[in-house]
Amino acid sequence: REETLLEIANQVALTLADKNILPNYEYIINTGEKAAILQLSDWHYGIEINNPWNTYNPEIAKDRILKLRTRVYDICKANDVKYLYISNLGDLISGRIHETIRLQNRIDVITQSLHVAQMLVELMAWFSQYFTVRYISTTDNHSRLEPKKELSLDLESLTRVIDPLIKLQIENLQLKQQCGEVEFIDSPYGPDIATFDVFGYKIGAVHGHKDSPKAVVNNVSLMTRANYDLILTAHLHHFSCDEQHN
Numbered sequence: 577r578e579e580t581l582l583e584i585a586n587q588v589a590l591t592l593a594d595k596n597i598l599p600n601y602e603y604i605i606n607t608g609e610k611a612a613i614l615q616l617s618d619w620h621y622g623i624e625i626n627n628p629w630n631t632y633n634p635e636i637a638k639d640r641i642l643k644l645r646t647r648v649y650d651i652c653k654a655n656d657v658k659y660l661y662i663s664n665l666g667d668l669i670s671g672r673i674h675e676t677i678r679l680q681n682r683i684d685v686i687t688q689s690l691h692v693a694q695m696l697v698e699l700m701a702w703f704s705q706y707f708t709v710r711y712i713s714t715t716d717n718h719s720r721l722e723p724k725k726e727l728s729l730d731l732e733s734l735t736r737v738i739d740p741l742i743k744l745q746i747e748n749l750q751l752k753q754q755c756g757e758v759e760f761i762d763s764p765y766g767p768d769i770a771t772f773d774v775f776g777y778k779i780g781a782v783h784g785h786k787d788s789p790k791a792v793v794n795n796v797s798l799m800t801r802a803n804y805d806l807i808l809t810a811h812l813h814h815f816s817c818d819e820q821h822n
Contacts, residue, residue, distance in 0.1 A: 581734075585741040588690050596698055608656025611774050614648055616696075617665035617783070617810030620718065622681050622688035634682060634691070641695060645702065652707060660707040661774060662700065665810040666716025666735060666783040668692045672723060685734065689719075693738045697745040704756030712761040713739055715768045716783040717811075730768060765800050777805040784811030793820055 619641075625632040652660060669688040672678045681688070700709050719735045722728040739760075749755035763770045770781040780796045787795050792809050 581737045582740055584686075585690070585693075585737050586744055588741075608658055610655055610657045611659040611661060612648075612652050612655070612657045613661045613663060613774065613779070613808070615663045615665060615781075615808050615810070617667055617716075618813055619668040619692065620670045621668055621692050621695075622683045622685070623670035623677065624680060624682040638695070641699070645699060648703075649706070658708060659774075660703055660709050661772065661779075662703075662709060662711045663770065663772075663779075663781050663808055664696065664711070664713035665770075665781055665808060666714055667718040667810065668696075668738075669719055669734065671718035671720070671734070674723065677718075689734045689738055690741070693741040693745070696738075696742050697749070700742075700746060700758050701749050701755040704758050709756070709758045710761055710772070711742075711758060712763065712770045712772050712781070713767075714763075714770045714781060714783050717785040733767075736767065769796060769800065771800065771802070771804075778802065779806050779808065780804045781808040784809035789816060789818060 619637055620632075621634060621637050623632065624634075648660075651657075669685060669692055670677055670681050671688070672681070672685050683691075700711060703709050713735065715730060715733045715735045717725070719733045719738075720728045721732045721734065743760055746755055746758050750758075761770075761772050763772075765771060768782060768786070772779050772781075780800070780802075782792065782796060784792065787809065789809065789812070793804070793807055796807055797803060
């Protein structure tokens with residue numbers, strides 16, 4: 577049951593609160609009045625791949641996250657950023673939606689979820705030393721509890737456990753004065769469509785498993801009855817961008 581998973585997650589959060597997965601180090605920041613969006617997606621944390629085309633495992637994932645943290649900081653510092661929007665578009669865990677994925681996983685999906693939540697907490701706590709952090713997320717496909725897509729319910733997803741766990745840990749760190757300002761943004765359209773405003777620009781975000789890049793603008797705009805300046809999507813594991821009607 578979801579309530580039981582949340583109880584377990586809360587207990588683990590208190591246990592992990594004083595233990596960092598990612599190493600920490602200090603910078604001196606110069607902030608301005610600008611904003612940046614950090615889109616996180618498709619870590620597939622927990623899987624182990626070793627073939628002629630790719631090598632990936634939890635240790636490599638952590639190393640890449642650290643490199644990303646430094647790169648984001650450098651860009652934000654160079655551009656006098658004050659507000660950092662972290663958009664978690666999902667598939668951060670490998671999950672178990674296919675038998676082949678389950679066999680390639682080095683760690684189980686519960687541990688995957690707990691580690692991902694902890695790393696997100698550490699990222700946000702670290703960034704909050706220098707920026708006002710605003711966090712929003714969407715559901716995905718690799719976090720679903722039911723492997724068979726046609727039998728899966730959208731709300732039966734481990735992403736719904738990860739976010740409460742993150743919020744609990746952030747609040748715990750703030751009580752200890754080990755974390756700065758972190759705001760959690762709720763979307764009025766449910767867990768699979770995120771929306772937020774940045775200096776008057778309207779942003780939409782989805783994981784992308786229910787849309788194609790060509791259809792996502794129309795789909796999100798029509799479903800929410802709104803026009804967007806930017807729509808973020810993930811899922812496809814490569815960079816692409818497009819523009820429609822200016």
